[in-house]
Amino acid sequence: MKVVISDTNIFIDLISIELLDSFLELDYEIQTTDFVLEELSDEQLNLINKKIVAKKVVVNNADEQDVDRIVELQKTKQTLSLEDFSVFYFARKNGARILTGDKSFRTYAEQNGIAVSGILWIFDEIEKAGVLKPENLVDRLEKLRSINVRLPKDELQKRITKWRIGKAK
Numbered sequence: 001m002k003v004v005i006s007d008t009n010i011f012i013d014l015i016s017i018e019l020l021d022s023f024l025e026l027d028y029e030i031q032t033t034d035f036v037l038e039e040l041s042d043e044q045l046n047l048i049n050k051k052i053v054a055k056k057v058v059v060n061n062a063d064e065q066d067v068d069r070i071v072e073l074q075k076t077k078q079t080l081s082l083e084d085f086s087v088f089y090f091a092r093k094n095g096a097r098i099l100t101g102d103k104s105f106r107t108y109a110e111q112n113g114i115a116v117s118g119i120l121w122i123f124d125e126i127e128k129a130g131v132l133k134p135e136n137l138v139d140r141l142e143k144l145r146s147i148n149v150r151l152p153k154d155e156l157q158k159r160i161t162k163w164r165i166g167k168a169k
Contacts (some may be wrong), residue, residue, distance in 0.1 A: 134163035
């Protein structure tokens with residue numbers, strides 16, 4: 001099974017647009033880190049904890065040695081957070097794809113040979129797997145567009161147009 005490891009912003013967006021359950025239906029082992037969980041609000045953490053208990057999300061808990069390595073990594077690029085480097089560290093350790101919406105983190109990880117995708121990739125995977133109908137994807141994308149202004153507008157519009165046409169068929 002392919003492994004993906006999620007950064008905080010992905011979970012926040014998925015929860016905000018009510019897409020988390022659809023994401024968890026994909027044929028991936030979905031991981032995160034204990035550092036990422038610390039960044040979530042109580043309500044978000046409660047929801048993710050239910051998914052952890054249900055074995056739909058795996059948490060990489062950093063031991064003392066892992067923390068030392070993460071701190072050392074962070075010294076190489078201090079503009080990124082320890083949470084980012086926890087995701088980077090465990091992605092490298094576990095051979096996982098990183099899921100993030102953070103452009104500078106994405107660039108750093110890609111420059112270091114790690115596959116990175118964002119929330120639009122998740123939409124594409126949900127569509128490919130047939131987890132949601134096109135009209136539901138469009139509704140969620142429009143909701144996402146209203147709360148996340150940093151998304152690439154052209155890529156977003158391309159998907160909205162495609163799935164609206166798909167709905168008409």
